[in-house]
Amino acid sequence: MGLSYPYVNVATAVQTLLLNKTFRISGIVFFGNAGSLDENVLVPGDVVVPEAVAFTGVWEWEEFRAQNKGKLVFGNYNYPENGENLLGTAAYENITLYSPSEEPKEVFWLPISSSWYKAATEELTKDLKFKECHSGRCLPGTAKVVFGLKASTSDFYVKNKAYGDFLLEKFNASTTDSAILLVLGLLLVTAKQSTQMSLKNPTSDIETSNCKVAFLRLGLVLTSDNNEKALRDSGLFEPDSENPHVDIAGRRFHVGTLNKTPIMYVKSGTHSVNVATAVQTLLLKFPISGIIFFGSSGSLDKDMLMPGDVAVPKAVAFTGVWEWKKFRSENKGKLVFGDFNYPENGENLLGTAEHQKIDLFSTSEESKEVFWLPISSSWYEAATEELKDLKLKKCHSGTCLPGTPKVVFGSKASTSDFYVKNKAYGDFLLEKFNASTADSASASVALTTLSNEKIFVVFQGVSNVAGGKSSNSGTKYIASYNAFLAATSSLIQFLRTTCLRVMR
Known part of the structure; x- marks a missing residue:
């Protein structure tokens, strides 16, 4: 199953897999790529098995000088000194988790299924050797598997160190990606029901x-x-x-x-x-x-x-699908955080964000951006x-x-997981x-x-x-x-x- 931006493509692919009565799926194993937010714990080539994941792309984007400030304060990243920024702050929101056996509830962290997580820890602590070289290129060190971390998911491809450090500091998240949360969330919602549906179609x-x-x-x-x-x-x-x-x-x-x-x-x-x-x-x-x-x-x-x-x-x-670029990146995105420094624009450690195209899949044509x-x-x-x-x-x-x-x-209409008050x-x-x-x-x-x-x-x-x-x-x-x-x-x-x- 190929996955791509935006994360709703991941969601609909997993939903189709679980609800199609032909397949009789009892659970989902997801593997993919992620970016490390903590180079002291994870470096390229390592494998992380998180114990919990969170959706960190759901914001209430507060007004400039709002009384209730969110965790992400854009002015804190003004450079060379922090100050004020017209973009205000962003408060991170819970998401609604639906279940066939319980009432919907608001959650932030989604736990990995404990039985499968435990099985992975037992199997992968044995003598598993990872690939370290390919086509003449080798990792500088020995690849390892790391358990027990927290993962951040959003439609941001995070290259920016300041924002990566923010996620690590505020949420103790060690990785960032765009898919794992969706797979887990849908598994929690529908895996149990998919087993029931293999016995009886509810319609x-x-x-x-x-x-x-x-x-x-x-x-x-x-x-x-x-x-x-x-x-x-x-x-x-x-x-x-x-x-x-x-x-x-x-x-x-x-x-x-x-x-x-x-x-x-x-x-x-x-x-x-x-x-x-x-x-x-x-x-x-x-x-x-x-x-x-x-x-x-x-x-x-x-x-x-x-x-x-x-x-x-x-x-x-979709205007919430970003490549979040490095500070002083040569290729700047449309959203330049320093342009909103107050009272005068300048530089901002959050760099710039380039709004990305999305993948449109079709039953009769090749996918296109x-x-x-x-x-x-x-x-x-x-x-x-x-x-x-x-x-x-x-x-x-x-x-x-x-x-x-x-x-x-x-x-024209803009859609994202930001509630835009700003x-x-x-x-x-x-x-x-x-x-x-x-x-x-x-x-x-x-x-x-x-x-x-x-x-x-x-x-x-x-x-x-x-x-x-x-x-x-x-x-x-x-x-x-x-x-x-x-x-x-x-x-x-x-x-x-x-x-x-x-x-x-």
């Missing part, structure tokens, strides 16, 4: 008792409780009376009709890996012809989008036609928007990539759906503005409701016609 009862699942053609994906509340409050969703839901890999896939049109919907949870695995499961286990995604986003351009508005982007991109992922043109055009005169919700529970909310078409970074995304919104889901939906050669569309309810005041719960709900309203109003008739053509 088989529905599929054999009636045709309701077999004829579903629309997949609806949402991320949060607020999104789901908006759907339920609308009164447009009617659960199936006989088989209202199917539970797979810790998530509930709801069966029913939306405005009389048969659908399945799933609440994926936040963060790109959770979104990608939910979409992959939906497409893998059910005959879905396309995905409608609606969720919340932050505006990066207050002149275009304000809270309560709905963005229907024409393209989305891309940056922007285009929204399916047929559904995008249908949305532009249907939403011309749509009236959006303006008030909820005593909270009203200051202006009349609107639908904005043709924007105005300087938001302005950077707008200036360098012409991105008008930031969220943690849209590009995951796009990449996973395109990899399965399905059509999709994205509706983003704007809940806040980067650098602006935090929105209250009423405004956030209005944003979710308006995104749902746009999603429902624009494509139901189109999808009904499509389904009729398919069933004929």
Whole structure:
């Protein structure tokens, strides 16, 4: 199984392996490359068997001079003296771990399966000899295996020493890579269930008792409780009376009709890996012809989008996939941390970050590297036609928007596992990539759906503005409701016609 950036490719590959009933997988062994963060413990050629891994690419990117500071303080790396930096600080967030046998829970460290870890320690402490030479090149020392360390995973290819030292100091992480966490997390979530599924397909009862699942053609994906509340409050969703839901890999896939049109919907949870695995499961286990995604986003351009508005982007991109370059590297990335030193720009030990393309896999073509992922043109055009005169919700529970909310078409959207509150970074995304919104889901939906050669569309309810005041719960709900309203109003008739053509 080949793995590549972004880490959602790892997630969907492992999810497919575990959920495909042909394979009967009971567990996953992952091997790959990592960078050492502690040269006193690990040097090139060594093998590390970590006892725990963490997702260190999930940030809440705080505003400049925010009262609540995150662990990563960009001003601490101003050179030659630390000071202030307009990029503020980054707080490292937990992720949500889903399980078929427990309620979802927030975690930071994910432990390696103890039985397999113990077996590895016993086997590898014997007389195992590692390869030390290849094609005339030899390691300077004897390669060894090291146990009991902690590993850091993100979509950053970390070449920068200052950031590597930060990870070692703050998290005691000795290695960094982009895959091991995803493999472990998915193993924890689905390995137990995959064994059960080899005995019984959880959708088989529905599929054999009636045709309701077999004829579903629309997949609806949402991320949060607020999104789901908006759907339920609308009164447009009617659960199936006989088989209202199917539970797979810790998530509930709801069966029913939306405005009389048969659908399945799933609440994926936040963060790109959770979104990608939910979409992959939906497409893998059910005959879905396309995905409608609606969720919340932050505006990066207050002149275009304000809270309560709905963005229907024409393209989305992963902007959290970085090559984090060395200090004073000759080839600089777009994001130059020293440019944000305050009150004057200068140098910063964090160097620069170059935003990377991602690998797009396809069932009919060779994989290719891309940056922007285009929204399916047929559904995008249908949305532009249907939403011309749509009236959006303006008030909820005593909270009203200051202006009349609107639908904005043709924007570009930025996706990463950063919750962007910081105005300087938001302005950077707008200036360098012409991105008008930031969220943690849209590009995951796009990449996973395109990899399965399905059509999709994205509706983003704007809940806040980067650098602006935090929105209250009423405004956030209005944003979710308006995104749902746009999603429902624009494509139901189109999808009904499509389904009729398919069933004929």
